Amino acid sequence: MSYEAPFAGLKVVDLSQGIAGPYCAMLLAQYGADVIKVEQPGEGDWARVLGTRYGDHSAFSVVGNVGKKSLALDLKSAAGKDVLWRLIEGADVFIEGFKPGTIQRLGFGWDAVSARAPRLLYLSISGFGQIGPLADRPAMDPVLQAYTGLMMENKGEDGVPHRVPVIVVDMSTALYAFQGLSAALYARRDEARGRYLDASLMQSAAALQSIRMMATLLEGGPMKPGGVPGGVFRTADGWMNVVAISDRHWQALCRALGDPDRAHDLRFATREARFTHEAELYAWLRPALAARTSGDLDIALSREGVMHERLLSYPEFVAEPQVAATGLLAWLKQPGLPARVPLPNLPGMTPPGDGTARGTAPTVGQHSREILERHGYSLVEIESLIAGGTVGAKPAVAG
Numbered sequence: 001m002s003y004e005a006p007f008a009g010l011k012v013v014d015l016s017q018g019i020a021g022p023y024c025a026m027l028l029a030q031y032g033a034d035v036i037k038v039e040q041p042g043e044g045d046w047a048r049v050l051g052t053r054y055g056d057h058s059a060f061s062v063v064g065n066v067g068k069k070s071l072a073l074d075l076k077s078a079a080g081k082d083v084l085w086r087l088i089e090g091a092d093v094f095i096e097g098f099k100p101g102t103i104q105r106l107g108f109g110w111d112a113v114s115a116r117a118p119r120l121l122y123l124s125i126s127g128f129g130q131i132g133p134l135a136d137r138p139a140m141d142p143v144l145q146a147y148t149g150l151m152m153e154n155k156g157e158d159g160v161p162h163r164v165p166v167i168v169v170d171m172s173t174a175l176y177a178f179q180g181l182s183a184a185l186y187a188r189r190d191e192a193r194g195r196y197l198d199a200s201l202m203q204s205a206a207a208l209q210s211i212r213m214m215a216t217l218l219e220g221g222p223m224k225p226g227g228v229p230g231g232v233f234r235t236a237d238g239w240m241n242v243v244a245i246s247d248r249h250w251q252a253l254c255r256a257l258g259d260p261d262r263a264h265d266l267r268f269a270t271r272e273a274r275f276t277h278e279a280e281l282y283a284w285l286r287p288a289l290a291a292r293t294s295g296d297l298d299i300a301l302s303r304e305g306v307m308h309e310r311l312l313s314y315p316e317f318v319a320e321p322q323v324a325a326t327g328l329l330a331w332l333k334q335p336g337l338p339a340r341v342p343l344p345n346l347p348g349m350t351p352p353g354d355g356t357a358r359g360t361a362p363t364v365g366q367h368s369r370e371i372l373e374r375h376g377y378s379l380v381e382i383e384s385l386i387a388g389g390t391v392g393a394k395p396a397v398a399g
Helices: 020-030 059-065 078-088 102-106 110-116 141-147 168-190 201-208 210-219 247-256 260-264 271-276 278-290 294-304 314-318 321-325 368-374 379-387
Strands: 011-014 034-039 069-073 093-096 121-126 195-200 230-235 238-243 307-310 329-332 341-344
Touching: 011 020, 011 078, 020 034, 020 059, 020 093, 020 121, 020 168, 034 078, 059 341, 069 078, 069 368, 078 110, 110 121, 121 168, 141 168, 141 201, 168 195, 168 201, 195 201, 201 210, 230 278, 238 294, 247 260, 247 294, 271 278, 294 307, 368 379
Parallel strands: 011 034, 011 093, 034 069, 093 121, 121 195
Antiparallel strands: 230 238, 238 307, 329 341
8 A cells, every 4th residue: 555556455346337336446446456347248338338439448438447457247147146256255345336226136235245245345326326216217417417406507598408518427426436435445444344335326416516506595596606707708719718706806807808997887896786787797798808819818818817718629628738737638548449548647646657557448358367367266167157158258369
């Protein structure tokens, strides 16, 4: 254990699919844990077929599984169940993301697993939670964006609610679950037994929106903005976000736009006045910004210390000098992908090296033989499991 690999020596059995559970387990792998991804033979984790597919991978499966080892295993077979029990021996963390009740029917619910591995930390990830009237309902990120109010809070100028295209609910669930597991691993040093952790997309979506939810309920309607002016504005050649909600920044914005006297107009001179006369303020500000290019505005606003940024596309963002200067991204080659892809580096961790185990996402069953051999199976037993369809594996390399 070290700062470089704080979870070194920990063994994680990851049965989850999609992105919430896999990304949580991926974080454990990046911080040093030995993570065994258990997925069905054939196509494997269904995240591998989301969006554009590149061999065994999609963008979802690369991001969710980099640094893991893959065992393709049929959990419906008796032989497959025997293999999973052997994996659980000596494991520290078990992660599952099946529909509530499914893992119990497979024979690997918390009660059964904790009886055989009493110090194990067991994490279940679901859409709506393990109990309640919606527990059995299938759910993905957009469903929880709709259910928890996020879409209603994300209305366009046309008044139509919109989905946030970034999978914020899945990703926040992964982060909250990783936080819970990290805290439990720390506490387990002084505990005789492990514990059960329950994380849901609904819970995480609510936590992510806690400020806006609370303010809306307190105010009896949509949450008021933090101040005026602030938002996205059209420029002569694009779009720009500008935030000038304090009196000081409002005055700086007026100077940047060549109209310093407007800052002292009684309709706009204070935060409360700007709220009251919001429509009049924006009737002046929008045309003033639209008349100038983003580059010109960037120079003027930067000079006056006004918070702002151009709206960038992903290709523009990854090419930014600030991104390169901070070493934000590791560019990694992945099996089947036509070019190196960016993976944001994690706080406190050395970036994964290109071509290393920590920097590579596994293909389906890539490590099946290695994992089984490490868990005591003979070569004859391994080939028998593969021949019988219990285990999926890449062809053995001759010689």
